[in-house]
Amino acid sequence: MFDPPLVAACCAAIIAAVSIPVSVKCRLGVDERDSYEELVEFVETVSSVGVRHFIIHARKAILGLDTVKNRSVPPLRHDWVFRLRERFPQHRFTINGGIATLEAARELLAAGMDGVMIGRRANAEPYMFAGVSSLVDGRGEAPSRREVLHRYLEYALLAQRANWDGKMPEQVARLLLTPLTGLFHGTRVGARWRQVLSETMHDRQRLSTQSLPELVSSCLDGAQVSAAVLDLLPGAPSALPPSALYPSRPA
Numbered sequence: 001m002f003d004p005p006l007v008a009a010c011c012a013a014i015i016a017a018v019s020i021p022v023s024v025k026c027r028l029g030v031d032e033r034d035s036y037e038e039l040v041e042f043v044e045t046v047s048s049v050g051v052r053h054f055i056i057h058a059r060k061a062i063l064g065l066d067t068v069k070n071r072s073v074p075p076l077r078h079d080w081v082f083r084l085r086e087r088f089p090q091h092r093f094t095i096n097g098g099i100a101t102l103e104a105a106r107e108l109l110a111a112g113m114d115g116v117m118i119g120r121r122a123n124a125e126p127y128m129f130a131g132v133s134s135l136v137d138g139r140g141e142a143p144s145r146r147e148v149l150h151r152y153l154e155y156a157l158l159a160q161r162a163n164w165d166g167k168m169p170e171q172v173a174r175l176l177l178t179p180l181t182g183l184f185h186g187t188r189v190g191a192r193w194r195q196v197l198s199e200t201m202h203d204r205q206r207l208s209t210q211s212l213p214e215l216v217s218s219c220l221d222g223a224q225v226s227a228a229v230l231d232l233l234p235g236a237p238s239a240l241p242p243s244a245l246y247p248s249r250p251a
Ligand SMILES: Cc1cc2nc3c(=O)[nH]c(=O)nc-3n(C[C@H](O)[C@H](O)[C@H](O)COP(=O)(O)O)c2cc1C
Pocket: 025, 057, 071, 096, 097, 098, 099, 117, 118, 119, 120, 121, 123
């Protein structure tokens, strides 16, 4: 963001090379280049080569700061993204930063945003998105965690066969198990599942000899994930009575 013409030149080259829309994700500014006017200039310059969609993490970048910390400070300025939305009605703006629930996303969309990006919560609590189709079109049935696991394993097996980048089998298995870490967040087995999955991801022997469905199945057993938890749907109370949590899991 220090050099908008350079970003525009990069985008122009990308646009010339691909046949899909090119979007830009950026912050509000960087270090001392952090005024609203400079942000407007950035959007003007970059959009002049054909970028029509900006995804904006609504805080500035501080280059001396660790990137993890810079996801929480300095304070968010969602209002600047709304100002851009008004200033450039011909472009699309997706707002990002600190959005933690689908309800918050719904409110931002209702207030005029073209899109909402959710980062850390997607990582920590992926099952939150089971209810997302109702946010988009008010329809669609939310899948249970059992269905999510089933579909994810179908995808993961395809990805595993492709054996990304010639990596070792255990590395591929670990990469494919990682996104499941937060799947049971908000249920009583969330912490235990995270722990058992983490132990499995450190077990090189098992990662290289067992299939992904076998690994997941043994984690479900190890974390004592019950049928009731696997079949919970979004919005259902997660504070289940203990009796609902430990019946044996159907095969
Ligand atoms: C594990 C992780 C990796 C990320 N990697 C990138 C990245 O490669 N490029 C990027 O622009 N932002 C990256 N981000 C930042 C997010 O896209 C997002 O802008 C930031 O987390 C703020 O949104 P949030 O408050 O919803 O988390 C990453 C965030 C996390 C948690």
